[in-house]
Amino acid sequence: MKLYETFPLSLTNSLSGKKEVFTPITPGFVGMYVCGPTVYNNVHLGNARTFLSFDIISRYLRFLGYKVRYVRNITDVGHLENDADEGEDKIGKKARLEQLEPMEIVKRYTEDFHSVMRQFNILPPSIEPSATGHIVEQIQITQKLIELGLAYETNGSVYFDVKKYNLSHHYGILSGRNIEDLMESGRDLDSQDEKREKIDFALWKKASPSHIMRWPSPWGDGFPGWHIECTVMSTKYLGETFDIHGGGMDLKFPHHECEIAQATGANGKSPVHYWIHSNMLTVNGQKMSKSLGNSFLPGELFSGNHAMLEKGFTPMTVRFFMLQSHYSSTLDFSNEALLAAEKGYKKLSTSLSTIKAIAYSAESSQPDEEINNTLKSLIASCYQNMSDDFNTAKTLAVLFEMSSRINDIKSGNLPLSKIDPTVFDSFKKAYIGFMEDALGLKEEVSHDDQLLDGTIKVLIELRKKARVDRNYPLSDKIRDDLKGIGVQLKDGKDGEITYSFE
Ligand code: AMP
Ligand code: ZN
Secondary structure: OOHHHHOOOEEEEOOOOEEEEOOOOEOOEEEEEEOOOEOOOOOOHHHHHHHHHHHHHHHHHHHOOOEEEEEEOEEOOOOEOOOOOOOOEHHHHHHHHHOOOHHHHHHHHHHHHHHHHHHOOOOOOOEOOEHHHHHHHHHHHHHHHHHOOOEEEEOOEEEEOHHHHHHHOOOOOOOOOOHHHHHHOOOOOOOOOOOOOOOOEEEEEEOOOOOOOOEOOOOOOEEEOHHHHHHHHHHHHHOOOEEEEEEEHHHHHHHHHHHHHHHHHHHOOOOEEEEEEEOOEEEOOEEOOHHHOOOOOHHHHHHOOOOOOOOOOOHHHHHHHHHOOOOOOOEEEOHHHHHHHHHHHHHHHHHHHHHHHOOOOOOOOOOOHHHHHHHHHHHHHHHHHHHEOOOHHHHHHHHHHHHHHHHHHHHOOOOHHHOOHHHHHHHHHHHHHHHHHHOOOOOOOOHHHHHHHHHHHHHHHHHHHHHHOOOHHHHHHHHHHHHHOOEEEEEOOOOOEEEEEO
16 A cells, blocks of 8 residues: 555645645656746845645655655746836846846746755755746747637737636636736726726737847747746646646746636646645744845855844755744744754754664563654654645654654663564654655754764864873863763773763
């Protein structure tokens, strides 16, 4: 039996707003698409949270035994400064300001994005397609929508006809909106506008003479609208209907609503079975965003080099901090929370090193049924919590309990002889597996730890030298003073000196 059969997954589908039992289209296989970054800026910590949420989802699906094709795109054209199809292209603007080629901007910030993902141990997707690599397909689907009467051309630009689509479908199905309300809100069209209705959105935009990023099309030189790239790339690599589509909560409307309309209009079927939206990282209750001036770069957080920070925190501490809340809840950033996370993570990570080093050995084993049952139920709880809508917070709480048992084993309070060898083996595998594979929390030696280790080793060398010189008072002083601050030196048979913390 596969793990996904033993611990069936349920997840909150934004489309129904309910928790549903996950049933993939093809048994054992999951196709998942997540909207990637627009690469015109350094990735901030808020962006990282969203990609971390989907890293957890793809990791856990694989952990359960599913084969996963995870597609996450790079938006390198078409994302305009505002959602009403107005303003400059974000990448084009940056290129103009910095007097660079747009592709130089794309390269620089794609590399920044990848390096941040690596630091947080966020695994790369299976396919990472870019919008500019799929211009032909975007033109083709736009043509198809015109032929189907769901899009129209005005003055070299093409717009999706939302009212027409809404005659046979519900535009607003995902975000719980309806067309009448949408028609009443927002700015009214004026005589300059190319759109028939203000709710229509661009599939293709005519490039003005000064617009740098441009491609030839049946409607003249232009560039694709933002929403169409995701429809093209998701269905190209995952099929017209696929399992999971994700993104930050702020993409639900209009981006994902438009994706549903385009794909349903073109292919006659709803593109996605399960929509998952992750929630925002906030600072003092406000969404972290570059434009609000309350964002941190991950590098600033690691170094502590930021006015709001008391000190630096390691990538795994930050990862742990984020996993302490459910992906669907907002998470507020604070120094205090990170300081607490640092302590908590250290406990889990120390137990990870400890359990890795323990090999089962017991002279005569007399397994205690109650203890074995407790350990087995802790393992099952990890699966149950993660299979319950990827509840990382509750899973971490179980890992803390497991960590206490690991400490008991290490100290001898829980003798291995009381544990059945196969139970111990499953317990060890589960702790390591949930920490490293499912949650992506790896052992990490902090800079402070490295410094401490190096300093103690220098003192050990001085003590060795003092002994060779028969300077026993100095040798003893080094040993006793270290003991005074909780560092215990141990003299080995071969003259080697090791240390441990009391
Ligand atoms: P962008 O490059 O602006 O399109 O954003 C990339 C991703 O980061 C999108 O999925 C956004 O939803 C997400 N995002 C932006 N700000 C935050 C935030 N403060 N917290 C969590 N996710 C965010
Ligand atoms: Zn998208």
